Amino acid sequence: xxxxxxxxxxxxxxxxxxxxxxxxxxxxxxxxxxxxxxxxxxxxxxxxxxxxxxxxxxxxxxxxxxxxxxxxxxxxxxxxxxxxxxxxxxxxxxxxxxxxxxxxxxxxxxxxxxxxxxxxxxxxxxxxxxxxxxxxxxxxxxxxxxxxxxxxxxxxxxxxxxxxxxxxxxxxxxxxxxxxxxxxxxxxxxxxxxxxxxxxxxxxxxxxxxxxxxxxxxxxxxxxxxxxxxxxxxxxxxxxxxxxxxxxxxxxxxxxxxxxxxxxxx
Amino acid sequence: xxxxxxxxxxxxxxxxxxxxxxxxxxxxxxxxxxxxxxxxxxxxxxxxxxxxxxxxxxxxxxxxxxxxxxxxxxxxxxxxxxxxxxxxxxxxxxxxxxxxxxxxxxxxxxxxxxxxxxxxxxxxxxxxxxxxxxxxxxxxxxxxxxxxxxxxxxxxxxxxxxxxxxxxxxxxxxxxxxxxxxxxxxxxxxxxxxxxxxxxxxxxxxxxxxxxxxxxxxxxxxxxxxxxxxxxxxxxxx
Numbered sequence: 404x405x406x407x408x409x410x411x412x413x414x415x416x417x418x419x420x421x422x423x424x425x426x427x428x429x430x431x432x433x434x435x436x437x438x439x440x441x442x443x444x445x446x447x448x449x450x451x452x453x454x455x456x457x458x459x460x461x462x463x464x465x466x467x468x469x470x471x472x473x474x475x476x477x478x479x480x481x482x483x484x485x486x487x488x489x490x491x492x493x494x495x496x497x498x499x500x501x502x503x504x505x506x507x508x509x510x511x512x513x514x515x516x517x518x519x520x521x522x523x524x525x526x527x528x529x530x531x532x533x534x535x536x537x538x539x540x541x542x543x544x545x546x547x548x549x550x551x552x553x554x555x556x557x558x559x560x561x562x563x564x565x566x567x568x569x570x571x572x573x574x575x576x577x578x579x580x581x582x583x584x585x586x587x588x589x590x591x592x593x594x595x596x597x598x599x600x601x602x603x604x605x606x607x608x609x610x611x612x613x614x615x616x617x618x619x620x621x622x623x624x625x626x627x628x629x630x631x632x633x634x635x636x637x638x639x640x641x642x643x644x645x646x647x648x649x650x651x652x653x654x655x656x657x658x659x660x661x662x663x664x665x666x667x668x669x
Numbered sequence: 670x671x672x673x674x675x676x677x678x679x680x681x682x683x684x685x686x687x688x689x690x691x692x693x694x695x696x697x698x699x700x701x702x703x704x705x706x707x708x709x710x711x712x713x714x715x716x717x718x719x720x721x722x723x724x725x726x727x728x729x730x731x732x733x734x735x736x737x738x739x740x741x742x743x744x745x746x747x748x749x750x751x752x753x754x755x756x757x758x759x760x761x762x763x764x765x766x767x768x769x770x771x772x773x774x775x776x777x778x779x780x781x782x783x784x785x786x787x788x789x790x791x792x793x794x795x796x797x798x799x800x801x802x803x804x805x806x807x808x809x810x811x812x813x814x815x816x817x818x819x820x821x822x823x824x825x826x827x828x829x830x831x832x833x834x835x836x837x838x839x840x841x842x843x844x845x846x847x848x849x850x851x852x853x854x855x856x857x858x859x860x861x862x863x864x865x866x867x868x869x870x871x872x873x874x875x876x877x878x879x880x881x882x883x884x885x886x887x888x889x890x891x892x893x894x895x896x897x898x899x900x901x902x903x904x905x906x907x
Contacts, residue, residue: 404746405773413772417758479756480725485773486746566728570687657741662725664716665755 407491414499429461458511489657538634545641559655560584676851682731693875707855709872715855723750736819749818759798782815803830814845821852863893
């Protein structure tokens with residue numbers, strides 16, 4: 404049997420290589436911007452603005468590339484024939500996406516920080532607070548996990564339905580199935596959050612959150628009331644959704660999702 | 670039969686996909702240390718049966734036991750399937766394939782792979798996408814035989830390749846399959862593999878219709894090809 408850690412490391416190695424190529428493209432764009440600045444074609448603020456924009460685009464493309472890598476795992480022999488339990492394969496892939504995202508964000512953040520420092524712009528982070536930044540980052544990471552989980556759920560439902568129904572050549576019928584399965588999974592998510600909302604209301608967990616607020620001004624980002632508590636509550640809710648839907652995905656993976664047959668050797 | 674001598678035991682295996690019955694009530698037992706020809710016309714269900722045994726197809730009825738193991742994750746550890754490379758990055762070089770297999774399969778022997786690759790004249794530095802169809806098949810075979818498994822599944826390994834490549838592959842199969850392991854080769858060009866076989870299994874009408882020792886067929890003065898064709902009664906099976 405192959406251990407989960409070995410599968411995780413192999414997946415992470417391949418995905419880090421993939422996002423590193425994106426980072427190289429981002430660095431290339433920044434190099435062009437710097438050259439244009441040196442030639443006097445654009446201002447320092449333009450360089451910062453455009454490079455931040457490309458950084459965001461890199462992060463978004465990275466997210467899509469990772470989602471694609473994750474979905475390929477479920478339907479490719481090279482992963483599904485590894486002697487490991489399906490739930491371990493699922494966890495290894497999800498954790499690998501998380502680790503790759505942290506790597507991508509860390510590098511993009513480092514590049515942006517260097518740019519800001521080199522430009523002489525000090526920024527205004529003094530009042531933001533490490534705890535707040537860390538809390539937001541954790542929330543965003545959990546939201547990313549939820550998005551990947553939903554994409555997988557969608558993919559697995561579509562695979563399951565198309566394998567079950569009679570062979571369909573008509574594209575429109577396939578579109579109808581995709582649309583219907585999207586509606587079903589959205590409904591599932593809606594039920595989950597409605598149930599959780601009801602639970603929170605009944606238990607009165609967020610009674611104090613009515614007084615919470617957040618301001619961003621010249622002094623930076625300031626927390627009032629229980630913003631931090633609400634952030635962690637949201638993170639908890641999303642994490643619960645990830646666990647619940649992840650368990651559903653593992654069930655679908657082990658019972659219904661088969662690999663694709665490829666006509667070529669590899 | 671003693672279970673320890675069985676490489677594969679299938680009971681009551683049925684499989685449907687897209688509301689179509691593909692395999693129905695398949696029962697099959699294969700002993701260890703044999704080379705078995707899985708014969709059938711195109712679409713008979715040879716590939717599906719292999720996918721079910723290997724664990725690529727999962728939604729079936731019945732039981733599949735490989736070397737005494739029925740649960741899918743453990744069963745996958747007993748099988749080396751020629752389609753296990755599906756999904757490899759075509760930009761990887763032949764040498765990288767060995768690294769990836771070593772990382773993911775504890776029973777993969779890099780030294781065996783390197784020897785096999787050399788024997789089959791595969792360039793370690795060549796990218797997978799640059800390999801010809803014949804060389805891709807050779808790579809598939811080298812990867813499959815470099816694992817120490819109880820059961821090897823080769824799905825139409827000689828499909829679309831020339832005579833010389835076929836000869837090199839056949840000699841590799843004979844030389845590199847471990848003595849105690851069972852190797853199943855599916856093909857619809859029976860003449861490609863008939864000299865290799867210890868046993869013949871014929872699939873027709875969604876099930877196994879015959880299982881016979883190759884020597885028994887030969888002793889009757891019949892060729893394996895003629896034996897196979899007798900089940901199709903002159904039908905076109907190519």
